[in-house]
Amino acid sequence: MGHRCCSKQKVKRGLWSPEEDEKLVKYIATHGHGSWSSVPKFAGLKRCGKSCRLRWLNYLRPELKRGCFSAVEEQVIIDAHRILGNRWSQISKHLPGRTDNEVKNFWNSRLKKKLMAQGLDPKTHNLIPSHQRAANKVACNISPSNQQPFSIISQDSKMKDVSMEINPPILTLASPYPSNSSAQPSMLQTTTSLPLPSSCYDNNPSFIWNVNTQNSYDSSLFPCVSSIENSLVSPSSSTSVNPTGFGLLDEDCFWSCGNIVEPFEAARLFEGMRSQDQENQLNKICDTQIVDKNKGVHDNMDAPFDTSIYDLELVDSKLFPGSMCRDLSSMGDLSWNF
DNA sequence: AACCAGTCCAACCGCGCTACT
DNA sequence: AAGTAGCGCGGTTGGACTGGT
Structure with missing residues:
Protein backbone atom coordinates (compact mmCIF):
# COMPACT_ATOMS: atom_id res chain seq x y z
CA MET A 1 0.00 0.00 0.00
CA GLY A 2 1.58 3.26 -1.11
CA HIS A 3 0.88 6.81 -0.24
CA ARG A 4 -2.39 8.24 -1.42
CA CYS A 5 -0.53 10.81 -3.46
CA CYS A 6 1.34 8.22 -5.47
CA SER A 7 -0.59 4.99 -5.14
CA LYS A 8 -0.96 4.70 -8.89
CA GLN A 9 2.71 5.10 -9.64
CA LYS A 10 5.45 2.61 -9.15
CA VAL A 11 7.76 4.40 -6.77
CA LYS A 12 11.11 3.61 -5.33
CA ARG A 13 11.39 3.21 -1.60
CA GLY A 14 14.10 2.82 0.97
CA LEU A 15 17.34 4.69 1.31
CA TRP A 16 18.09 7.55 -1.00
CA SER A 17 21.09 7.36 -3.30
CA PRO A 18 23.46 10.32 -3.70
CA GLU A 19 22.18 10.71 -7.26
CA GLU A 20 18.61 11.04 -6.08
CA ASP A 21 19.67 13.53 -3.45
CA GLU A 22 21.46 15.56 -6.06
CA LYS A 23 18.44 15.63 -8.34
CA LEU A 24 16.16 16.72 -5.56
CA VAL A 25 18.50 19.41 -4.28
CA LYS A 26 19.04 20.77 -7.78
CA TYR A 27 15.36 20.88 -8.53
CA ILE A 28 14.37 22.59 -5.32
CA ALA A 29 17.27 25.02 -5.53
CA THR A 30 16.08 26.21 -8.92
CA HIS A 31 12.31 25.83 -8.70
CA GLY A 32 11.41 25.55 -5.06
CA HIS A 33 9.29 22.61 -4.04
CA GLY A 34 5.90 24.08 -4.89
CA SER A 35 3.50 21.19 -4.77
CA TRP A 36 5.35 18.21 -3.37
CA SER A 37 3.27 15.78 -5.36
CA SER A 38 4.65 17.22 -8.57
CA VAL A 39 8.26 17.42 -7.41
CA PRO A 40 9.27 13.84 -8.27
CA LYS A 41 7.85 14.13 -11.77
CA PHE A 42 9.67 17.36 -12.58
CA ALA A 43 12.82 16.41 -10.74
CA GLY A 44 13.03 13.09 -12.53
CA LEU A 45 12.70 10.96 -9.45
CA LYS A 46 10.86 7.70 -9.06
CA ARG A 47 9.74 8.64 -5.59
CA CYS A 48 6.46 9.82 -4.23
CA GLY A 49 6.07 13.46 -3.27
CA LYS A 50 5.76 12.62 0.34
CA SER A 51 9.07 10.81 0.32
CA CYS A 52 10.71 13.77 -1.43
CA ARG A 53 9.33 16.16 1.13
CA LEU A 54 10.59 14.05 3.98
CA ARG A 55 14.03 13.68 2.46
CA TRP A 56 14.29 17.41 1.92
CA LEU A 57 13.00 18.42 5.34
CA ASN A 58 14.92 15.86 7.34
CA TYR A 59 18.16 15.60 5.44
CA LEU A 60 18.81 17.86 2.47
CA ARG A 61 17.79 21.31 3.67
CA PRO A 62 20.90 23.51 3.76
CA GLU A 63 20.05 25.04 7.10
CA LEU A 64 20.13 21.69 8.86
CA LYS A 65 22.68 21.20 11.57
CA ARG A 66 24.24 17.77 11.59
CA GLY A 67 26.10 16.04 14.34
CA CYS A 68 25.69 15.47 18.03
CA PHE A 69 23.28 17.38 20.19
CA SER A 70 24.96 19.82 22.53
CA ALA A 71 24.31 19.83 26.25
CA VAL A 72 22.24 22.98 25.85
CA GLU A 73 20.13 21.44 23.11
CA GLU A 74 19.69 18.38 25.27
CA GLN A 75 18.40 20.46 28.15
CA VAL A 76 16.07 22.39 25.88
CA ILE A 77 14.57 19.14 24.69
CA ILE A 78 14.06 17.89 28.22
CA ASP A 79 12.49 21.14 29.36
CA ALA A 80 10.28 21.38 26.32
CA HIS A 81 9.22 17.77 26.53
CA ARG A 82 8.19 18.25 30.11
CA ILE A 83 5.77 20.90 28.94
CA LEU A 84 4.82 19.78 25.48
CA GLY A 85 5.02 16.02 25.66
CA ASN A 86 5.69 14.21 22.40
CA ARG A 87 5.03 17.22 20.24
CA TRP A 88 8.26 16.83 18.40
CA SER A 89 7.63 19.46 15.79
CA GLN A 90 6.90 22.02 18.52
CA ILE A 91 10.01 21.01 20.39
CA SER A 92 12.20 21.12 17.29
CA LYS A 93 11.12 24.70 16.64
CA HIS A 94 13.26 25.67 19.59
CA LEU A 95 16.28 23.91 18.18
CA PRO A 96 17.46 25.70 15.06
CA GLY A 97 18.75 23.30 12.47
CA ARG A 98 17.20 20.25 14.09
CA THR A 99 14.27 18.33 12.72
CA ASP A 100 11.40 16.82 14.61
CA ASN A 101 12.55 13.40 13.47
CA GLU A 102 16.03 14.00 14.79
CA VAL A 103 14.73 15.24 18.12
CA LYS A 104 12.36 12.31 18.39
CA ASN A 105 15.11 9.80 17.66
CA PHE A 106 17.45 11.47 20.11
CA TRP A 107 14.78 11.39 22.77
CA ASN A 108 13.94 7.77 22.23
CA SER A 109 17.50 6.54 22.03
CA ARG A 110 19.21 8.67 24.65
CA LEU A 111 17.24 11.10 26.75
CA LYS A 112 14.53 8.68 27.74
CA LYS A 113 17.10 6.37 29.25
CA LYS A 114 18.95 9.21 30.85
CA LEU A 115 15.83 10.38 32.67
CA MET A 116 15.04 6.87 33.75
CA ALA A 117 18.55 6.51 35.10
CA GLN A 118 17.87 9.59 37.18
CA GLY A 119 14.74 8.06 38.58
CA LEU A 120 12.41 10.17 36.48
CA ASP A 121 9.52 8.90 34.46
CA PRO A 122 10.27 10.03 30.89
CA LYS A 123 6.59 10.44 30.18
CA THR A 124 5.66 12.63 33.10
CA HIS A 125 9.09 13.76 34.31
CA ASN A 126 7.92 12.78 37.76
CA LEU A 127 10.02 10.93 40.23
CA ILE A 128 9.42 7.24 39.84
CA PRO A 129 8.34 5.69 43.14
CA SER A 130 11.13 3.75 44.80
CA HIS A 131 9.63 0.32 44.26
CA GLN A 132 9.34 1.02 40.55
CA ARG A 133 12.82 2.46 40.43
CA ALA A 134 14.13 -0.74 41.90
CA ALA A 135 12.39 -2.70 39.21
CA ASN A 136 13.86 -0.43 36.56
CA LYS A 137 17.38 -0.48 37.88
CA VAL A 138 18.60 -3.07 35.43
CA ALA A 139 17.15 -1.21 32.50
CA CYS A 140 18.58 2.09 33.59
CA ASN A 141 22.17 1.16 34.05
CA ILE A 142 23.80 4.10 32.36
CA SER A 143 27.39 5.03 33.02
CA PRO A 144 28.10 8.20 35.00
CA SER A 145 29.93 9.68 32.03
CA ASN A 146 26.62 9.93 30.28
CA GLN A 147 25.07 12.05 32.96
C1' DA B 1 35.69 -15.28 11.75
C1' DA B 2 30.98 -15.92 12.73
C1' DC B 3 27.10 -15.17 15.18
C1' DC B 4 23.99 -12.61 18.04
C1' DA B 5 21.81 -8.88 20.52
C1' DG B 6 21.36 -4.18 21.16
C1' DT B 7 21.41 0.54 19.36
C1' DC B 8 20.70 4.15 16.20
C1' DC B 9 18.41 6.64 12.76
C1' DA B 10 16.49 7.31 8.04
C1' DA B 11 12.45 6.32 6.05
C1' DC B 12 7.82 4.74 6.01
C1' DC B 13 2.93 4.54 7.55
C1' DG B 14 -1.38 6.11 8.86
C1' DC B 15 -4.08 9.57 10.68
C1' DG B 16 -5.94 14.24 11.18
C1' DC B 17 -6.38 18.77 9.53
C1' DT B 18 -7.09 22.27 6.03
C1' DA B 19 -8.03 24.07 1.58
C1' DC B 20 -10.18 23.53 -2.50
C1' DT B 21 -13.69 21.97 -5.76
C1' DA C 1 -22.27 19.27 2.50
C1' DA C 2 -19.33 15.88 0.64
C1' DG C 3 -15.32 14.36 -1.59
C1' DT C 4 -10.48 14.86 -2.67
C1' DA C 5 -5.69 16.40 -2.52
C1' DG C 6 -1.94 17.99 -0.06
C1' DC C 7 0.52 18.62 3.97
C1' DG C 8 2.20 17.92 8.68
C1' DC C 9 2.74 15.15 12.53
C1' DG C 10 3.71 11.26 15.70
C1' DG C 11 4.46 6.40 15.90
C1' DT C 12 6.72 2.50 13.95
C1' DT C 13 9.83 -0.21 11.15
C1' DG C 14 13.85 -2.08 9.09
C1' DG C 15 18.50 -2.03 7.92
C1' DA C 16 23.17 -0.56 9.04
C1' DC C 17 26.28 -0.50 12.55
C1' DT C 18 28.64 -1.88 16.88
C1' DG C 19 30.19 -4.53 20.65
C1' DG C 20 30.30 -8.82 23.04
C1' DT C 21 30.91 -13.76 23.00
Whole structure:
Protein backbone atom coordinates (compact mmCIF):
# COMPACT_ATOMS: atom_id res chain seq x y z
CA MET A 1 0.00 0.00 0.00
CA GLY A 2 1.58 3.26 -1.11
CA HIS A 3 0.88 6.81 -0.24
CA ARG A 4 -2.39 8.24 -1.42
CA CYS A 5 -0.53 10.81 -3.46
CA CYS A 6 1.34 8.22 -5.47
CA SER A 7 -0.59 4.99 -5.14
CA LYS A 8 -0.96 4.70 -8.89
CA GLN A 9 2.71 5.10 -9.64
CA LYS A 10 5.45 2.61 -9.15
CA VAL A 11 7.76 4.40 -6.77
CA LYS A 12 11.11 3.61 -5.33
CA ARG A 13 11.39 3.21 -1.60
CA GLY A 14 14.10 2.82 0.97
CA LEU A 15 17.34 4.69 1.31
CA TRP A 16 18.09 7.55 -1.00
CA SER A 17 21.09 7.36 -3.30
CA PRO A 18 23.46 10.32 -3.70
CA GLU A 19 22.18 10.71 -7.26
CA GLU A 20 18.61 11.04 -6.08
CA ASP A 21 19.67 13.53 -3.45
CA GLU A 22 21.46 15.56 -6.06
CA LYS A 23 18.44 15.63 -8.34
CA LEU A 24 16.16 16.72 -5.56
CA VAL A 25 18.50 19.41 -4.28
CA LYS A 26 19.04 20.77 -7.78
CA TYR A 27 15.36 20.88 -8.53
CA ILE A 28 14.37 22.59 -5.32
CA ALA A 29 17.27 25.02 -5.53
CA THR A 30 16.08 26.21 -8.92
CA HIS A 31 12.31 25.83 -8.70
CA GLY A 32 11.41 25.55 -5.06
CA HIS A 33 9.29 22.61 -4.04
CA GLY A 34 5.90 24.08 -4.89
CA SER A 35 3.50 21.19 -4.77
CA TRP A 36 5.35 18.21 -3.37
CA SER A 37 3.27 15.78 -5.36
CA SER A 38 4.65 17.22 -8.57
CA VAL A 39 8.26 17.42 -7.41
CA PRO A 40 9.27 13.84 -8.27
CA LYS A 41 7.85 14.13 -11.77
CA PHE A 42 9.67 17.36 -12.58
CA ALA A 43 12.82 16.41 -10.74
CA GLY A 44 13.03 13.09 -12.53
CA LEU A 45 12.70 10.96 -9.45
CA LYS A 46 10.86 7.70 -9.06
CA ARG A 47 9.74 8.64 -5.59
CA CYS A 48 6.46 9.82 -4.23
CA GLY A 49 6.07 13.46 -3.27
CA LYS A 50 5.76 12.62 0.34
CA SER A 51 9.07 10.81 0.32
CA CYS A 52 10.71 13.77 -1.43
CA ARG A 53 9.33 16.16 1.13
CA LEU A 54 10.59 14.05 3.98
CA ARG A 55 14.03 13.68 2.46
CA TRP A 56 14.29 17.41 1.92
CA LEU A 57 13.00 18.42 5.34
CA ASN A 58 14.92 15.86 7.34
CA TYR A 59 18.16 15.60 5.44
CA LEU A 60 18.81 17.86 2.47
CA ARG A 61 17.79 21.31 3.67
CA PRO A 62 20.90 23.51 3.76
CA GLU A 63 20.05 25.04 7.10
CA LEU A 64 20.13 21.69 8.86
CA LYS A 65 22.68 21.20 11.57
CA ARG A 66 24.24 17.77 11.59
CA GLY A 67 26.10 16.04 14.34
CA CYS A 68 25.69 15.47 18.03
CA PHE A 69 23.28 17.38 20.19
CA SER A 70 24.96 19.82 22.53
CA ALA A 71 24.31 19.83 26.25
CA VAL A 72 22.24 22.98 25.85
CA GLU A 73 20.13 21.44 23.11
CA GLU A 74 19.69 18.38 25.27
CA GLN A 75 18.40 20.46 28.15
CA VAL A 76 16.07 22.39 25.88
CA ILE A 77 14.57 19.14 24.69
CA ILE A 78 14.06 17.89 28.22
CA ASP A 79 12.49 21.14 29.36
CA ALA A 80 10.28 21.38 26.32
CA HIS A 81 9.22 17.77 26.53
CA ARG A 82 8.19 18.25 30.11
CA ILE A 83 5.77 20.90 28.94
CA LEU A 84 4.82 19.78 25.48
CA GLY A 85 5.02 16.02 25.66
CA ASN A 86 5.69 14.21 22.40
CA ARG A 87 5.03 17.22 20.24
CA TRP A 88 8.26 16.83 18.40
CA SER A 89 7.63 19.46 15.79
CA GLN A 90 6.90 22.02 18.52
CA ILE A 91 10.01 21.01 20.39
CA SER A 92 12.20 21.12 17.29
CA LYS A 93 11.12 24.70 16.64
CA HIS A 94 13.26 25.67 19.59
CA LEU A 95 16.28 23.91 18.18
CA PRO A 96 17.46 25.70 15.06
CA GLY A 97 18.75 23.30 12.47
CA ARG A 98 17.20 20.25 14.09
CA THR A 99 14.27 18.33 12.72
CA ASP A 100 11.40 16.82 14.61
CA ASN A 101 12.55 13.40 13.47
CA GLU A 102 16.03 14.00 14.79
CA VAL A 103 14.73 15.24 18.12
CA LYS A 104 12.36 12.31 18.39
CA ASN A 105 15.11 9.80 17.66
CA PHE A 106 17.45 11.47 20.11
CA TRP A 107 14.78 11.39 22.77
CA ASN A 108 13.94 7.77 22.23
CA SER A 109 17.50 6.54 22.03
CA ARG A 110 19.21 8.67 24.65
CA LEU A 111 17.24 11.10 26.75
CA LYS A 112 14.53 8.68 27.74
CA LYS A 113 17.10 6.37 29.25
CA LYS A 114 18.95 9.21 30.85
CA LEU A 115 15.83 10.38 32.67
CA MET A 116 15.04 6.87 33.75
CA ALA A 117 18.55 6.51 35.10
CA GLN A 118 17.87 9.59 37.18
CA GLY A 119 14.74 8.06 38.58
CA LEU A 120 12.41 10.17 36.48
CA ASP A 121 9.52 8.90 34.46
CA PRO A 122 10.27 10.03 30.89
CA LYS A 123 6.59 10.44 30.18
CA THR A 124 5.66 12.63 33.10
CA HIS A 125 9.09 13.76 34.31
CA ASN A 126 7.92 12.78 37.76
CA LEU A 127 10.02 10.93 40.23
CA ILE A 128 9.42 7.24 39.84
CA PRO A 129 8.34 5.69 43.14
CA SER A 130 11.13 3.75 44.80
CA HIS A 131 9.63 0.32 44.26
CA GLN A 132 9.34 1.02 40.55
CA ARG A 133 12.82 2.46 40.43
CA ALA A 134 14.13 -0.74 41.90
CA ALA A 135 12.39 -2.70 39.21
CA ASN A 136 13.86 -0.43 36.56
CA LYS A 137 17.38 -0.48 37.88
CA VAL A 138 18.60 -3.07 35.43
CA ALA A 139 17.15 -1.21 32.50
CA CYS A 140 18.58 2.09 33.59
CA ASN A 141 22.17 1.16 34.05
CA ILE A 142 23.80 4.10 32.36
CA SER A 143 27.39 5.03 33.02
CA PRO A 144 28.10 8.20 35.00
CA SER A 145 29.93 9.68 32.03
CA ASN A 146 26.62 9.93 30.28
CA GLN A 147 25.07 12.05 32.96
CA GLN A 148 23.91 15.37 31.65
CA PRO A 149 25.96 18.27 32.90
CA PHE A 150 23.18 20.15 34.60
CA SER A 151 20.54 17.61 35.26
CA ILE A 152 17.77 18.47 37.62
CA ILE A 153 18.69 15.55 39.79
CA SER A 154 22.40 15.20 40.22
CA GLN A 155 24.24 11.98 40.05
CA ASP A 156 24.74 12.25 43.76
CA SER A 157 21.06 12.03 44.31
CA LYS A 158 20.96 8.90 42.26
CA MET A 159 23.79 7.38 44.19
CA LYS A 160 22.06 8.23 47.45
CA ASP A 161 18.76 6.92 46.29
CA VAL A 162 18.48 4.41 49.07
CA SER A 163 19.44 6.82 51.79
CA MET A 164 16.65 9.15 50.80
CA GLU A 165 14.27 6.67 52.29
CA ILE A 166 15.81 7.47 55.63
CA ASN A 167 17.14 10.98 55.27
CA PRO A 168 14.75 13.19 53.41
CA PRO A 169 16.37 15.30 50.71
CA ILE A 170 16.19 19.05 50.59
CA LEU A 171 15.53 20.52 47.21
CA THR A 172 17.50 23.70 46.78
CA LEU A 173 16.37 26.19 44.23
CA ALA A 174 17.96 29.52 43.58
CA SER A 175 15.59 32.37 44.08
CA PRO A 176 14.75 34.24 40.94
CA TYR A 177 15.36 37.43 42.86
CA PRO A 178 18.68 38.75 44.03
CA SER A 179 18.87 38.43 47.78
CA ASN A 180 18.82 42.21 48.22
CA SER A 181 16.08 42.82 45.69
CA SER A 182 13.13 44.84 46.85
CA ALA A 183 11.04 42.89 44.38
CA GLN A 184 11.63 39.74 46.29
CA PRO A 185 8.45 38.57 47.90
CA SER A 186 8.56 38.96 51.64
CA MET A 187 7.36 35.43 52.20
CA LEU A 188 10.50 34.20 50.52
CA GLN A 189 12.70 36.40 52.61
CA THR A 190 11.34 34.87 55.72
CA THR A 191 10.77 31.39 54.46
CA THR A 192 13.58 29.33 53.18
CA SER A 193 12.47 25.85 53.96
CA LEU A 194 9.06 24.69 52.98
CA PRO A 195 7.47 21.42 53.91
CA LEU A 196 6.19 19.39 51.02
CA PRO A 197 2.96 17.48 51.26
CA SER A 198 3.51 13.94 52.25
CA SER A 199 3.07 12.41 48.86
CA CYS A 200 5.47 14.74 47.11
CA TYR A 201 8.27 12.35 47.56
CA ASP A 202 7.31 8.71 47.72
CA ASN A 203 5.04 9.39 50.62
CA ASN A 204 7.95 10.55 52.69
CA PRO A 205 6.34 13.03 55.08
CA SER A 206 9.47 14.98 55.82
CA PHE A 207 10.55 15.98 52.33
CA ILE A 208 11.65 19.58 52.40
CA TRP A 209 11.33 22.23 49.75
CA ASN A 210 14.09 24.70 50.28
CA VAL A 211 14.02 28.05 48.55
CA ASN A 212 17.58 29.19 48.72
CA THR A 213 17.57 32.93 48.84
CA GLN A 214 21.29 33.21 49.45
CA ASN A 215 22.31 32.64 45.88
CA SER A 216 22.27 35.81 43.93
CA TYR A 217 21.55 35.28 40.31
CA ASP A 218 20.84 36.98 37.05
CA SER A 219 17.12 36.85 36.49
CA SER A 220 17.60 37.06 32.76
CA LEU A 221 19.29 33.71 32.89
CA PHE A 222 16.96 31.97 35.22
CA PRO A 223 14.96 29.36 33.41
CA CYS A 224 11.38 30.42 33.67
CA VAL A 225 10.27 26.90 32.91
CA SER A 226 9.05 26.01 36.34
CA SER A 227 7.30 29.32 36.70
CA ILE A 228 5.41 28.91 33.49
CA GLU A 229 4.61 25.33 34.16
CA ASN A 230 3.24 25.99 37.57
CA SER A 231 1.29 29.01 36.59
CA LEU A 232 -0.33 27.23 33.71
CA VAL A 233 -1.30 24.06 35.45
CA SER A 234 -5.02 23.64 35.58
CA PRO A 235 -6.74 22.08 38.55
CA SER A 236 -7.38 18.93 36.60
CA SER A 237 -3.81 18.35 35.65
CA SER A 238 -2.32 19.53 38.87
CA THR A 239 -4.17 16.85 40.71
CA SER A 240 -2.30 14.19 38.90
CA VAL A 241 1.04 15.30 37.66
CA ASN A 242 4.07 17.30 38.37
CA PRO A 243 5.18 19.24 35.36
CA THR A 244 8.27 20.50 37.10
CA GLY A 245 9.57 17.09 37.78
CA PHE A 246 10.30 18.12 41.33
CA GLY A 247 7.25 16.84 43.08
CA LEU A 248 4.13 18.88 43.19
CA LEU A 249 3.77 21.71 45.58
CA ASP A 250 0.47 22.98 46.69
CA GLU A 251 -0.32 26.39 48.07
CA ASP A 252 1.24 25.43 51.36
CA CYS A 253 4.47 25.39 49.49
CA PHE A 254 4.15 28.84 47.92
CA TRP A 255 4.91 27.57 44.48
CA SER A 256 1.90 26.55 42.52
CA CYS A 257 -0.82 28.72 44.02
CA GLY A 258 -1.96 31.42 41.68
CA ASN A 259 -2.12 34.16 44.29
CA ILE A 260 1.34 33.50 45.54
CA VAL A 261 2.83 32.80 42.20
CA GLU A 262 1.88 36.27 41.16
CA PRO A 263 4.50 38.39 42.91
CA PHE A 264 7.07 35.72 42.45
CA GLU A 265 6.58 35.03 38.80
CA ALA A 266 4.20 37.43 37.24
CA ALA A 267 6.82 40.02 36.55
CA ARG A 268 8.66 37.62 34.33
CA LEU A 269 5.55 35.98 33.05
CA PHE A 270 4.03 39.20 31.90
CA GLU A 271 7.27 40.73 30.85
CA GLY A 272 7.16 41.31 27.16
CA MET A 273 3.55 40.34 26.98
CA ARG A 274 1.94 42.79 24.63
CA SER A 275 -1.24 41.17 23.48
CA GLN A 276 -4.36 41.70 25.53
CA ASP A 277 -5.52 38.26 24.44
CA GLN A 278 -2.46 36.67 25.89
CA GLU A 279 -2.90 38.58 29.11
CA ASN A 280 -6.48 37.50 29.36
CA GLN A 281 -5.52 33.93 28.72
CA LEU A 282 -2.90 34.00 31.38
CA ASN A 283 -5.19 35.61 33.90
CA LYS A 284 -7.75 32.98 33.16
CA ILE A 285 -5.25 30.24 33.66
CA CYS A 286 -3.95 31.76 36.89
CA ASP A 287 -7.49 32.15 38.14
CA THR A 288 -8.33 28.54 37.57
CA GLN A 289 -5.21 26.89 38.84
CA ILE A 290 -5.60 27.37 42.55
CA VAL A 291 -5.27 23.98 44.05
CA ASP A 292 -7.96 22.54 46.23
CA LYS A 293 -6.24 22.11 49.56
CA ASN A 294 -8.67 19.59 50.86
CA LYS A 295 -8.67 17.47 47.77
CA GLY A 296 -4.93 17.18 47.69
CA VAL A 297 -2.85 17.37 44.59
CA HIS A 298 -0.69 14.32 44.66
CA ASP A 299 -2.99 11.44 44.07
CA ASN A 300 -1.13 9.94 41.19
CA MET A 301 2.31 11.06 40.30
CA ASP A 302 2.51 8.72 37.36
CA ALA A 303 -0.56 9.83 35.52
CA PRO A 304 0.08 11.20 32.07
CA PHE A 305 0.56 14.90 31.81
CA ASP A 306 -2.33 16.37 29.91
CA THR A 307 -0.81 19.15 27.86
CA SER A 308 -3.97 19.70 25.89
CA ILE A 309 -5.04 22.22 28.48
CA TYR A 310 -2.32 24.60 27.43
CA ASP A 311 -2.27 27.20 24.78
CA LEU A 312 0.87 25.81 23.23
CA GLU A 313 1.79 29.00 21.45
CA LEU A 314 1.61 30.88 24.69
CA VAL A 315 3.57 28.26 26.51
CA ASP A 316 6.12 28.34 23.73
CA SER A 317 6.47 32.04 23.73
CA LYS A 318 6.88 32.21 27.46
CA LEU A 319 9.01 29.15 27.77
CA PHE A 320 11.51 30.07 25.11
CA PRO A 321 11.40 33.76 24.38
CA GLY A 322 13.65 34.32 21.42
CA SER A 323 13.84 30.67 20.51
CA MET A 324 16.52 28.69 22.30
CA CYS A 325 18.97 31.50 22.65
CA ARG A 326 19.08 31.43 26.38
CA ASP A 327 21.74 30.37 28.78
CA LEU A 328 20.62 27.20 30.41
CA SER A 329 23.64 26.86 32.53
CA SER A 330 21.65 28.31 35.34
CA MET A 331 19.89 25.00 35.50
CA GLY A 332 22.90 24.13 37.57
CA ASP A 333 21.23 26.10 40.34
CA LEU A 334 18.62 23.41 40.52
CA SER A 335 19.97 20.55 42.49
CA TRP A 336 19.19 18.07 45.15
CA ASN A 337 20.97 19.16 48.22
CA PHE A 338 21.64 16.62 50.88
C1' DA B 1 35.69 -15.28 11.75
C1' DA B 2 30.98 -15.92 12.73
C1' DC B 3 27.10 -15.17 15.18
C1' DC B 4 23.99 -12.61 18.04
C1' DA B 5 21.81 -8.88 20.52
C1' DG B 6 21.36 -4.18 21.16
C1' DT B 7 21.41 0.54 19.36
C1' DC B 8 20.70 4.15 16.20
C1' DC B 9 18.41 6.64 12.76
C1' DA B 10 16.49 7.31 8.04
C1' DA B 11 12.45 6.32 6.05
C1' DC B 12 7.82 4.74 6.01
C1' DC B 13 2.93 4.54 7.55
C1' DG B 14 -1.38 6.11 8.86
C1' DC B 15 -4.08 9.57 10.68
C1' DG B 16 -5.94 14.24 11.18
C1' DC B 17 -6.38 18.77 9.53
C1' DT B 18 -7.09 22.27 6.03
C1' DA B 19 -8.03 24.07 1.58
C1' DC B 20 -10.18 23.53 -2.50
C1' DT B 21 -13.69 21.97 -5.76
C1' DA C 1 -22.27 19.27 2.50
C1' DA C 2 -19.33 15.88 0.64
C1' DG C 3 -15.32 14.36 -1.59
C1' DT C 4 -10.48 14.86 -2.67
C1' DA C 5 -5.69 16.40 -2.52
C1' DG C 6 -1.94 17.99 -0.06
C1' DC C 7 0.52 18.62 3.97
C1' DG C 8 2.20 17.92 8.68
C1' DC C 9 2.74 15.15 12.53
C1' DG C 10 3.71 11.26 15.70
C1' DG C 11 4.46 6.40 15.90
C1' DT C 12 6.72 2.50 13.95
C1' DT C 13 9.83 -0.21 11.15
C1' DG C 14 13.85 -2.08 9.09
C1' DG C 15 18.50 -2.03 7.92
C1' DA C 16 23.17 -0.56 9.04
C1' DC C 17 26.28 -0.50 12.55
C1' DT C 18 28.64 -1.88 16.88
C1' DG C 19 30.19 -4.53 20.65
C1' DG C 20 30.30 -8.82 23.04
C1' DT C 21 30.91 -13.76 23.00
